[in-house]
Amino acid sequence: MPKNIIEKIWNAHVVSEREGHPQVFSIDKMLLHEVTSAQAFDELRKRNLKVRYPERLIATLDHSIPTSQSRSVINDLQARHQVETLRQNAEEFGVTLYDFDSGYQGIVHVIGPELGFTLPGTTIVCGDSHTSTHGAFGALAFGVGTSEVGHVLATGCILQYKPKTMRVNFTGQIKQNITAKDIIMKLISMIGIGGGKGYIIEYTGEVIRNLSMEARMTLCNMSIECGARAGLVAPDQITYDYLKERPYAPKGDAWSQAVEAWEQLKSDLNCVYDQEIDIDISELTPMVSWGINPEQAIGIEDTIPRLEELPQTHQGMAKQAYEYTKLQPGEAIKGKKIEWAFIGSCTNGRIEDLRAAAEVLKGHKIAKHVTLYVVPGSEKVLAQAKAEGLDKIFEAAGADFRMPGCSMCLAMNEDKVPPGARCISTSNRNFMGRQGPGSITHLASPRTVAASAVAGYITSEVV
């Protein structure tokens, strides 16, 4: 029977199955960070267990660390303890940790691909919902909770029910300056934040085949924002070119064999999915979120939907959103004054994102009333940005170019948008208080964020 790529990878990882029980499902790789791992290591200690496959793991620091130049001194005592705990656990259990100044520290979902740790056809988990990012490589990658992190540490497996599969096929040609961020935000605005629940999505279409790996990562990253467990893109030459020679990628003969195997990872002709969606993106304009979850997003030229234009089930959330974001139904999103701007995160903190932002910022100064943080996704991205002179462009524009980490994506460290302030951000969640208690977030692409920072209000073009 013809199979889609999701079924192929899934079936290859079922270890055992008992009637009426979930499947014992094998995990090839796990990424660890300081926030969701400590309690899992404690569980192993409590049960006197070892990590069964240390070679399947890598760890890094990203969520609670400072992004200031003097980041090695962590002032927040609890955060410092959390970081120290991961260092000790990595040491005690024999896990490779990419610590500060290792050259590879960064957001887990940025460093996995950079290291070539993320490979096609593998199953990858992390105690983090944006693990879906790794699907860009044709991996089956999803977020798990801390208990499941413990299960993988101890057994290399977790218990899973087989997910449903969905194909999202993008048709049409994208206009210039439209990015993967705009494409995925469009999908989420259409199917809603629960629209992908229970599914793993395969993204297909000419448009996707032409996207760079960075852009595919942005796309897969936000799969979780429509509720999908994971999203993936079948591997192709673009994938192999990105991975070749990376530290964990197979070398020599093993490389050619791997590529041969990866070539089989395609959905068969006539395979079926539980659901299929076609989206024509020819008319797509830059997207901006206006509300308090990622589905509340519109084109930059559109107006904030009125209550009566929304389905009844969405009206409650919309009312809450108008109040929280201090926006009026029917008003334009373009032109809304902002005080903060953030370029970074596992959605848009890679080198291409920084290049896109720098291209917009070059020769401009950001508006006087705006603070712009540019936070590279990893030490590798930081080094590359410096090598290309992007740091100079950011500084000349008046931006604060910082050290790698999650930063203002979730405001666990001191990088916070103040209460009541409006921020345009390349991150993935505009939940209430996500960027700091009382902060207001508008999600957008790096181009749009950079242009807005210069203008001082929401816009996609520098005039």
Added chain:
Amino acid sequence: MKKFQIITSRVIPLPMKDVDTDMIIPAQYLTQTNKEGYGEALFSGLKKQNANFVFNQPQYREAKILLSESNFGCGSSREHAVWALMQAGIEVIIAESYSDIFFNNAAKNGLLLISMHKAAIDAFFKETEKKEGLILTVDLEQQNIRTLAGDSFHFAYDDFRKTCLLNGYEDMDYLLDATKQ
């Protein structure tokens, strides 16, 4: 894991769709390295924003059953959300649906998530608006929810998970057994 017992409690109404885990427990509280001490921080943002928020109301202080709408627990995978709910005394959630990761996390900690149709949920919400509120008994063994008036509503629940919850079995033990070397 604690064995799941029959629970009778007042119901806390949270009439919202898409309650996300950032709402349940904001990131600022996630720098701890243990599993305890999250109960106080439950819904802290909403508690601060609105003095009338349901978790600020004294009559719900001892309540163990939370009622909400669809896609509860979406967003971040943080299991801290489940720990916070349980440490604040919640033992059962009744809603239309849950996010996948939250559902898994809940099951692993003994928090019972019941899914019901919108019509049933709406009817429960109506009851909570009455002065005396709504008191329900949740019986996992029988897979039903009973009202004081004697009405009974069946709910579907996965057999495997049911056995785990009722007996306090942990997935870790199952996996260690299944992958014995």
